[in-house]
Amino acid sequence: MSVAGTIVLGAGGHSKVVVDTLIASSVVVVGLTDIDLARQGTLVLNIPVIGTDNEILKYATDGIVLALGIGSVRASTLREKVFQKYTSLGYSFPKIVHPSAILSSVVHIGEGVQIMAGCIVQAGVEIGDNSILNTGAQLDHDCIIGKNVHISPGANLSGGVVVEDGAHVGVGATIIQGVRVGARSTVGAGAVVVKDVPPDTIVFGVPAREVKSQVRSSL
Structure with a gap:
């Protein structure tokens, strides 16, 4: 069966960046879904919100591919749960890479990874499933990024940094070489x-210091 195109789950702010990246990559976007009924029938960059997430189930698993338009804030597991739900049903989340991103030819990118405009990813980097490298993030050589990680816009990771599963690196943060988050x-x-x-753990400041322990949210 031929693939009809991509459906984007979630029609909030992050979805605009995802849709724009897909369009820039000449990907056909069928529509977006959202659990918020107030968004039904609205447009995101001229792409319609076609219904709730249940709309996806009308398609065979080999008839559509998915992209997550749900952003990631600290301590949130919603993005992870949605990804797990639909992959367990057999749907796929191809990687998304903006044409302006610069990637070494020797990087490993997992399923559903999103690499946005202006990112730089150097040799030896590994990025786990369902992680986001947001606008202008820079990863130097041999960084290891786990699953369900969000590297926010403008963050800069030096060589050999490890960011473990589910971590969140804030806007403009800098992590020196060899550090593990x-x-x-x-x-x-x-x-x-x-x-x-x-x-x-939550850390802030220059240099970063621990503020408090973190409690995860399902939202």
Whole structure:
């Protein structure tokens, strides 16, 4: 069966960046879905919101591909749960790479990864499933990014940085070489991280210091 195109799940702010990236990559966008009934029938960059997420189930798993238009904020697991739900049903989430992003030929990119405009990804980088490299993020050589990670706009990771599953790196943050950011932790906007961050921890500041432990949300 031929693929009809891509459906984007979620019609909020992040979906605009996703739709724009898909259009720039000459991908056919069938429409968007959203659980918010107030968004039904509206347009995102002239692409219609065609219904709730149940609309996807009208398509065979090999008749459509999916993209997540749900953004990721700290301590949120919603994006992860939606990804797991539809992959378990057999739907696929191809990687999305904006044409202006610069990627080495020797990187590994998992399923559903989104690499937005202006990103730079150097040799030896690995990016786990369902992670976002948002606008202008830079990853130097041999960084390892886990699953369900969000590297926010303008973040800069030096060589050999490890960001574990579910972590969130804020806008404009800098992480020096060899540092490990633990699973589900948050690095605040503009922080400069010079030492390892334990799992489930929030750090802010220059240099970054622990603020408190983090509690995850299903939203």
